[in-house]
Amino acid sequence: MSSVVYKSIIKVADKFVPAKLVPLWNHPAGPKTIFFWAPTFKWALVIAGIGDLQRPPEKLSAYQSTALAATGIIWSRYSMVIIPKNYNLLMVNIFVGATGIYQLIKIYNYRTGLKKQQTQSE
Structure with missing residues (x-):
């Protein structure tokens, strides 16, 4: 249940990440993990x-x-x-x-x- 909620939040947040911060956002040790x-x-x-x-x-x-x-x-x-x-x-x-x-x-x-x-x- 919490995994579904977390993935939903990340999916929404992905749209608001500035282009310069996308590499950090998608990094294997970035905020998504x-x-x-x-x-x-x-x-x-x-x-x-x-x-x-x-x-x-x-x-x-x-x-x-x-x-x-x-x-x-x-x-x-x-x-x-x-x-x-x-x-x-x-x-x-x-x-x-x-x-x-x-x-x-x-x-x-x-x-x-x-x-x-x-x-x-x-």
């Missing part, structure tokens, strides 16, 4: 990660940041192996990985600073 929409919605993770940049390091989760960094790195590699090449997937995963790595560095620096304070106070 899940290969476009899945990474597009994944940008919400990047936005959330950027929102967390202002969060104090004691409130950050090392486990969550590790998971984001690892998935960003793994899926960045995967996006270059699959056919069709999906540069939207590549970019979103680079940013997911980068925000995860940045948060991990922030957590590490915070915890290292705490240990230094403890040893100085003893």
Whole structure:
């Protein structure tokens, strides 16, 4: 049922796509496919990660940041192996990985600073 609705929407939308955007529209990883929409919605993770940049390091989760960094790195590699090449997937995963790595560095620096304070106070 949903496939029929989706195909109907695409058929109507095909008429309104400007000539310059037709190659992108018809690309194997273009807006007509899940290969476009899945990474597009994944940008919400990047936005959330950027929102967390202002969060104090004691409130950050090392486990969550590790998971984001690892998935960003793994899926960045995967996006270059699959056919069709999906540069939207590549970019979103680079940013997911980068925000995860940045948060991990922030957590590490915070915890290292705490240990230094403890040893100085003893």
